[in-house]
Amino acid sequence: MTRELSRRAFLGSTAALSVAFTLPRPAGAATAKTNDPAEVDGFLSIGPDGSVTVYCGKVDLGQGLRVAIRQMAAEELGIGIESIVLIEGDTRFTPDQGPTAGSTGVARGGVQIRQAAATARQALIRLAAARLDRSPEDLDLRDGLVAPRDGGRSIGMGDLVGENGFALKLDPKAPLRDPAEYRVVGKPLPRPDVPAKVCGTHAYVHDFKLPGMLHGRVIRPPSVGAALLKVDETSIKAVKGARVVRIKDFLAVVANREWDAIRAAGMLKAIWSDSARLMGHGAVRDALRAGPFIAEEVLKAKGDAAARLAEAPPAVDYYWPVQSHGSLGPSCAVAQVGNGAATIWTASQATHKFRPTFAALLGLAVDKVRLVYLDGSGCYGMNGHDDAAADAALLAKATGKPVRVAWSRDDELGWDPKGPPQLIALRGAMSPMGQLLGWSTEMWLPKATAGLPNVPLLSPEAAGLDQPKGLVTGLIAQNGDPPYAVADLEVKVHWLADAPLRPSNIRAPGKIANVFAVESYFDELCAGIGLDPLVTRLMGLRDLRGVAVLSKAASMMAWAPRPVPNPKGDGSGRGIAYVHYKHSETYVAVAMEVAVDRDTGRIAVKRVTCAHDCGLVINPDALKMQIEGCVLQTLSRTLLEEVTFDTSRVTSTDQSTYPILGFAEVPHMDIELIDRPEQPPMGGGEAAATPVPAALANAVFDAAGIRLRTVPFTPERVKAALRTL
Amino acid sequence: MAALGKPPIWPYTADPTKREAPMSGKPASPGKPVSKAKAPALLSLTVNGAPRHAAAADGDMPLVFWLRDELGLTGTHLGCGKGECGSCTVLIDGEPARSCQTTLAAAAGKAVTTIEGLGTPQAPHPLQAAFIAEQTAQCGWCTAGMVVEGAALLARNAQPGRDEAKAALEGHLCRCGSHHRVLRAVLRAGGREPS
């Protein structure tokens, strides 16, 4: 196993973690370290002893990046991953590689680091060639040494790189190793953080302590947008050491222990204004079609879809509700503010992106603010972590002490920024042979505000501090058209000015709903003609990688064409769905076997098969883990999840009101990876989520003859649909 | 004007009907806070085999905070604080209990085993070894609670099947979707072929 490879050496000498760590010193002179992504030294340093430190702007949120990034760097450097210390998401030391979002960790973050390592190898070989008086072509970098391939004198990496590092621009053309020679990439190496996670010694931001640190708890208003009218500070005097911090409508307590802060927050008497500025979840669907709109955009147009569809049956609507990230643990952060500088330890997916935000919030210059990533409870898009960081920053500034803030479950589900709702109307025509003749997609979606640096945060809003306002939703309009050949096509989006609750990106933004609609409706067209949905898909595909994943997922289920719905009529069914993610990245097909209980309306997912092609596979085991997570989390979102709210507040704040999938519902799962070493590596954290709802809906149709177009697929919805048969 | 409807100080004082269901009948009794007058100055309990003492004044503190903040045993995670997720599971006298629902007073006189008490990366419990072999954790927030619950299952049933493992772990939530590997790990630890 590896050393505990860690950024913890950087946490500062005053940092005390309550769990034991080994603290490897990263190589090189850390204080002078550049984080310029154009420089090799931004990503890589090599110590005199040949030790290697990799600086990664992307972070491991539980998805396995910690091993994948090491593998990509190690391969080019010709070393094992255990020789690499990895520093993640620290604005002082790691280059800005963009947020860890959009399934770009490996595809962009890793590829950039791989290129830096390849540039380094080229430089090391060049330097060694001069010293050894050999031609660079004769030399290779292996096991920390530059050595002639035919034997002879070698030089260690550490002897070739001086105090000042490489001082070399990253060369986008530096040759990469030939995949045929890979020793590290493509291996199912164990993730370095797993033993500590399994034995309770892995340190999270929640476990990070500073001397004199206070625990803060923010009291959110009883209604979104309520004003704080009155606070009775004496109401918490029973809690020793607890005190109130109030900045306009930002209300918090701080105390010496977390339990004391929780108790004080519970005791605090406050009076808030009434506020009823929400529409209530029951009104969302109609509101999406009603506007107000700020733009209408034709995303794709080919031929004349309107003319082609003139005789087609009317459009049908698919609806995806507001959903929560639902992170299991509370959002948490620790902040220290003082002496004209601030450091924030945070589980943020986007430390670099939030740096100017925190600088503005604290009234400091950007270069005086440092954000350091530490693990939190997994997040799947921007959950409450950045809000918790802002809470901690405000409290640290107000108290002059380091402050840790951890949210409550109610705040997590009530106040995390939400996945936005989506309404998608589809209309199409298919030939008797199964060719798509015409297709129209019309979407109603909240528009992301152009140029908005980040999701507006709760505490600056409450404290009356200026911050840019608007909506962040992610790229939610992608994959709204079928991946099959079609003669006439139009994809149009009506952009809404607002969203019912503060939105942010949530795993595979928008594309889960869009693929749900498109791949369900494709089955509707097949069923209208009586064609097998698998065969019809295969006929419409023009991309052989798509054909490969679809055939594989189907054959794993021993798919043989037969009429749909299932003639057996016993409530069992199967379904399949496919995506070419963003029409440019990963290929995935998911097939599913379900049983529908006509009496209870319950859907039981029995088995899931998935075939996945994301190009070059870096770590097949970590990739499979991500695919399993995509499948299970999306089953949960499809079967169970809708954020409910009244006109004042979110009302789904616990497991009974916002249930997520439990062990009873876990199906058997088989996953096959198609490795394509000649192709660039693409993401594995999102794509496999997108075909899940349609595979499920198609299987339910096969099982029971009902077409579910509204998520979640609750027993009530199933029973209502059965009654209409 | 609306007075903030007084929230319960801690969810275990909330509507008990709401919290029973997802806990699958396994939480330790929350217990009654000890009356200050009769309470001894110190509460004594055993944690991972070592005798420990807590201030009696903290009798109503849920065990999870004391383990984490006073003893530095941060392997026990606070998830929901409502008895709904299982992240905070520890063993009390060998039985799985939710440490967010168990007060220090209720744990007094008992033996508490946390995830750290089961094993270490160097000398893991057989179930921890199986979790490592199956590379089970994603973010790892839920993992310790599942390991503790699974260890208790293995203590009662050396070779649990997949359905028995599912039943034992019902009431443990994972948002990352590590369930499949958790089940494999439990089967593996029992010497069965993971499926």
Ligand code: FES
């Ligand atoms: S934290 Fe105790 S059950 Fe969730």
Ligand code: FES
């Ligand atoms: S591994 Fe993240 S919650 Fe279970």
